[in-house]
Amino acid sequence: MAGELKRTQLYQWHVDHGGRMVPFAGWEMPVQYPTGPIEEHHITRRAAGLFDIDHMGQIVVTGVDAEAYLNRLVTWDIRSMAENEAHYALMCYDNGGIVDDVFIYRLPERWFVVVNASNLDKDVAWMQQHVDDFDVTVTDVSPETYMMALQGPQAIPLLQRLCNADLNAVPRFTAIEAKVAGIDAMIGRTGYTGEDGVELFLPAQHALTVWQAILDEGANAQIEVAPIGLAARDSLRFEPAFALYGHEINEDTTPLEANLSWACNFDSDFIGRDALLAQKAAGITKKLIGFELTERGVPREGYVVTDAGGTEIGVVVTGLYAPTVDKYCGHAFVDPAHAKVGTPLHIIIRDRPKAAVVARRPFYKPSYR
Amino acid sequence: MKYDSNAKYLKSHEWARQEGDLIVCGISDYAQDSLSDVVYVELPEVGATLASGDIFGVVESVKAASDLYLPMAGEIVEVNEALIDAPETINADPFGAGWMIKVRPSTPGEWDALLDAEAYQAAAEAE
Numbered sequence: 001m002a003g004e005l006k007r008t009q010l011y012q013w014h015v016d017h018g019g020r021m022v023p024f025a026g027w028e029m030p031v032q033y034p035t036g037p038i039e040e041h042h043i044t045r046r047a048a049g050l051f052d053i054d055h056m057g058q059i060v061v062t063g064v065d066a067e068a069y070l071n072r073l074v075t076w077d078i079r080s081m082a083e084n085e086a087h088y089a090l091m092c093y094d095n096g097g098i099v100d101d102v103f104i105y106r107l108p109e110r111w112f113v114v115v116n117a118s119n120l121d122k123d124v125a126w127m128q129q130h131v132d133d134f135d136v137t138v139t140d141v142s143p144e145t146y147m148m149a150l151q152g153p154q155a156i157p158l159l160q161r162l163c164n165a166d167l168n169a170v171p172r173f174t175a176i177e178a179k180v181a182g183i184d185a186m187i188g189r190t191g192y193t194g195e196d197g198v199e200l201f202l203p204a205q206h207a208l209t210v211w212q213a214i215l216d217e218g219a220n221a222q223i224e225v226a227p228i229g230l231a232a233r234d235s236l237r238f239e240p241a242f243a244l245y246g247h248e249i250n251e252d253t254t255p256l257e258a259n260l261s262w263a264c265n266f267d268s269d270f271i272g273r274d275a276l277l278a279q280k281a282a283g284i285t286k287k288l289i290g291f292e293l294t295e296r297g298v299p300r301e302g303y304v305v306t307d308a309g310g311t312e313i314g315v316v317v318t319g320l321y322a323p324t325v326d327k328y329c330g331h332a333f334v335d336p337a338h339a340k341v342g343t344p345l346h347i348i349i350r351d352r353p354k355a356a357v358v359a360r361r362p363f364y365k366p367s368y369r
Numbered sequence: 370m371k372y373d374s375n376a377k378y379l380k381s382h383e384w385a386r387q388e389g390d391l392i393v394c395g396i397s398d399y400a401q402d403s404l405s406d407v408v409y410v411e412l413p414e415v416g417a418t419l420a421s422g423d424i425f426g427v428v429e430s431v432k433a434a435s436d437l438y439l440p441m442a443g444e445i446v447e448v449n450e451a452l453i454d455a456p457e458t459i460n461a462d463p464f465g466a467g468w469m470i471k472v473r474p475s476t477p478g479e480w481d482a483l484l485d486a487e488a489y490q491a492a493a494e495a496e
Contacts, residue, residue: 020405032405036405036406036460037405037406037431038406038408038431038457231405231431231432235431296409296411296453297409298408298409298429298434300434320431321408321409321431328408328409350427350434
């Protein structure tokens with residue numbers, strides 16, 4: 001990527017605490033801390049992990065036509081959402097390919113859309129391009145909005161100690177505006193790890209105050225909490241089978257192929273719907289599966305998948321050692337004829353076929369489900 | 370970062386230490402730290418005969434796969450089977466319990482060509 005990498009307000013904190021900084025979506029972000037990605041993963045599942053995810057983008061939509069406009073752009077029927085509710089959705093192209101996956105919050109007087117860092121500019125352009133005759137204002141508020149996440153079974157008890165609102169009154173997939181460590185924040189009971197927890201949206205200049213307050217309060221209250229890097233964030237999102245743009249989804253993949261039909265409401269007239277309905281009728285030619293190796297080896301993105309007879313049938317899009325389930329596993333796109341759970345496969349690892357089997361997704365059931 | 374002064378090294382981060390008439394090999398502390406968490410290791414068959422510089426195995430971390438190069442030619446006489454189930458031992462104790470193979474050198478003079486700890490440290494830190 002051309003140009004200088006951007007740094008979050010917490011860049012120096014990460015460096016001072018041994019964060020290993022790597023380029024990610026135009027940003028310099030910590031991929032891990034000295035604790036190491038596997039232990040960071042376990043800490044999040046057993047206690048609480050704190051994530052700097054300020055690279056992610058936030059877009060606000062306001063105006064009298066905001067609901068109708070946004071409903072045309074995303075696959076979920078947002079008209080059914082109550083105030084302060086949050087929902088996952090996709091933005092699709094006319095051909096059904098995916099522009100981005102987004103989290104939408106219906107806040108009082110505005111819609112708040114959280115998008116991937118790598119897609120922010122593209123998303124803003126796409127949204128601006130579709131304003132047409134709608135009376136709406138689309139604003140990229142990413143620069144002034146700081147985003148961090150606190151995830152894990154201890155996330156709510158820990159944050160409660162710093163928050164003036166009753167977090168038990170905030171159900172999963174809703175949001176509340178309250179103070180965290182004295183700072184005005186929008187708190188979403190959301191996240192992308194398969195654990196309960198929150199995503200916090202704050203004025204950017206207060207990022208370090210809130211970040212440090214959370215870690216200090218963990219120490220005071222003897223609640224285990226640690227900063228978590230991108231590597232563990234990837235294994236944490238993989239186990240509950242959450243898609244990551246550029247891997248499970250992209251502009252050449254449709255929601256039907258990526259097992260994301262549940263995020264589409266075909267009664268709603270969204271961009272890409274007709275193409276998806278046509279694809280539904282015709283049948284898909286590739287399908288996202290989970291697989292696990294039945295012999296040892298580490299699958300990685302880009303590795304070829306063959307059937308048991310050695311014929312190429314697909315490609316790995318995420319591959320890793322998954323710490324909680326303690327398996328070498330991944331996601332792959334394959335010919336749908338080979339997508340049934342239990343189907344034997346081979347993953348070609350450094351020119352050698354390793355035995356694998358189509359596995360049930362998710363590998364890890366989210367704790368809040 | 371630790372550098373075992375009793376060991377000699379390859380620039381590719383493998384170490385070798387003399388143990389009687391055998392050599393024991395593994396990867397350095399610098400290597401395990403650069404790799405990050407090790408999740409898989411593949412070691413050779415006991416009895417295999419390899420030349421110096423041959424690939425004797427593979428170590429895979431959360432980040433990447435790296436080939437392992439043999440410091441001295443010879444016969445593989447023992448492999449550390451415990452690493453198969455506990456590859457994280459390589460991170461925890463790279464010069465001790467994280468050893469990988471024992472070799473009966475066929476060309477003992479190759480020892481002299483390996484880097485000593487000081488030269489290896491300089492090479493590693495220049496990376």
